[in-house]
Amino acid sequence: MAKQTPPTLPPGPRRTLSEELHALHRRAGWPSLRDLVDGLGNGVASRSRIGDVFAHPRLPAWGLLELLVAELARRARRPDPAAEVDRFHALWEAAAEASDEPDSPMPWQVDVGQRRFTTLGVYLQGHFNALEKKIEEAEMLIAHSGGNTRYIDKVELNRRHDALGKAKLMATFVRRELESIIHDGDQVMLQRLSETTFRKFESAVDDLLWNSS
Known part of the structure; x- marks a missing residue:
């Protein structure tokens, strides 16, 4: 499942x-x-x-x-x-x-009175938490597979650990960048983070899930 x-x-x-x-x-x-x-x-x-x-x-x-x-x-x-x-x-x-609909807000936009302000940071934080949970689940699967040496060889196990290490390293970096940018209120940098670094983080998690399943 x-x-x-x-x-x-x-x-x-x-x-x-x-x-x-x-x-x-x-x-x-x-x-x-x-x-x-x-x-x-x-x-x-x-x-x-x-x-x-x-x-x-x-x-x-x-x-x-x-x-x-x-x-x-x-x-x-x-x-x-x-x-x-x-x-x-x-x-x-x-x-x-x-x-x-032309006036329909994007998922990270909220209307308040006569103005619309973006909450991309809130959306990214929620998405980050979901990806981090996937890393935790994959880590548990890898730990379990490591105890079943009859069904997995050392090379495969090392490959899974490498994918896990890459995803965890990216998570640490993205968390630090996200917190810093939100603290500074830099909308341009936040948008750039969502379009570049966050995409790489998603790819790293996807590779991890593929290797650990």
């Missing part, structure tokens, strides 16, 4: 879609990302792309979501997988329409 961490989202159609997807994933028995890659078929979608559908705040493409919902509905033994796909398409349409 591999429960996925949902994104931090404000109330609305996008969060409803995310909550329903995670509920379907639970009913399907929490198949791992690797299991879903195999279930969708060779070359259909990578592990990281499927992971983004569960964990990224942006609205996923309907084509991939449709295939993922059908596969989860099959695993959950839903009586009518096609009806489940139709239900999710309605949820996706509502989320897409809401995101297309």
Whole structure:
């Protein structure tokens, strides 16, 4: 089983879609990302792309979501997988329409009175905490696999520890940068952090999860 961490989202159609997807994933028995890659078929979608559908705040493409919902509905033994796909398409349409509204705030924006201010820092902190939790879970899996030397060789175990060390080092760096930038109130640097260093941190965690699963 591999429960996925949902994104931090404000109330609305996008969060409803995310909550329903995670509920379907639970009913399907929490198949791992690797299991879903195999279930969708060779070359259909990578592990990281499927992971983004569960964990990224942006609205996923309907084509991939449709295939993922059908596969989860099959695993959950839903009586009518096609009806489940139709239900999710309605949820996706509502989320897409809401995101297309010109006055609709982004997930990290909040309206207060006549002005809108950004809270990107709050969003990044929530996302950072979710990624840090994934590192902790992976560390537990690696520690467990280290005790089963019959099923894993030393080279593989060292590779997993290297991925863990890289992810933990990136976490320390990102935490320090995030706290410093938020303290200084530097919006430009915060945006730059979200688009560069934070992406590298996400990639390091994704590599860790792939190596430890």
